[in-house]
Amino acid sequence: MSDKIGLFAGSFDPVTNGHVDIIRRASKLFDKLYVGLFYNKNKTGLFEPASRQKMLKEALADLKNVEVIVARDSLAVDIARQHGVTHLVRGLRNAQDLEYEANLAFFNSQLAQEIETVFLLTALDYRYLSSSRIRELIYFKADISPYVPQAVVKEVEQKSENNQKI
Numbered sequence: 037m038s039d040k041i042g043l044f045a046g047s048f049d050p051v052t053n054g055h056v057d058i059i060r061r062a063s064k065l066f067d068k069l070y071v072g073l074f075y076n077k078n079k080t081g082l083f084e085p086a087s088r089q090k091m092l093k094e095a096l097a098d099l100k101n102v103e104v105i106v107a108r109d110s111l112a113v114d115i116a117r118q119h120g121v122t123h124l125v126r127g128l129r130n131a132q133d134l135e136y137e138a139n140l141a142f143f144n145s146q147l148a149q150e151i152e153t154v155f156l157l158t159a160l161d162y163r164y165l166s167s168s169r170i171r172e173l174i175y176f177k178a179d180i181s182p183y184v185p186q187a188v189v190k191e192v193e194q195k196s197e198n199n200q201k202i
């Protein structure tokens with residue numbers, strides 16, 4: 037049988053424990069799992085793409101079959117095809133996610149029928165966790181450590197010590 041290759045794509049602005057949990061679980065289901073940091077030139081986030089990539093890589097360093105790739109202004113299916121991806125992986129927190137994610141999956145299956153989308157349900161602890169909530173906490177200088185990998189805490193601390201814009 038040919039290898040099963042997954043792609044979990046997102047903007048990871050920043051990566052949260054919810055993302056890491058999905059990635060850990062998905063890494064056991066696939067021979068190889070790409071984590072795609074996707075960003076758009078015209079849609080600026082809170083963290084620079086290079087800093088998002090650094091945090092992701094650090095948070096996932098112990099997962100040997102996981103590789104972080106970066107794509108700017110690209111369709112997920114195009115990047116998936118370039119890497120021989122067989123499955124797109126998405127996370128679901130609630131019915132609202134399902135609505136959005138189902139629409140995206142239908143659309144992607146129109147674009148690339150050979151690529152299957154699979155969904156993993158979030159772990160109970162992470163149902164309310166999103167990157168936008170974390171950005172809010174950072175804005176208000178609140179403690180983010182229960183919700184994100186240590187790499188994110190470190191990055192935010194370093195930037196604020198140096199009075200650097202995130």
Ligand code: ADP
Binds near residue numbers: 047048053054058159
């Ligand atoms: P996007 O900008 O594409 O929404 P995200 O980085 O927010 O990118 O999310 C990427 C994927 O991670 C999506 O499938 C989303 O549903 C999933 N996800 C986000 N937060 C969580 C969480 N707390 N638990 C499980 N899945 C999540």
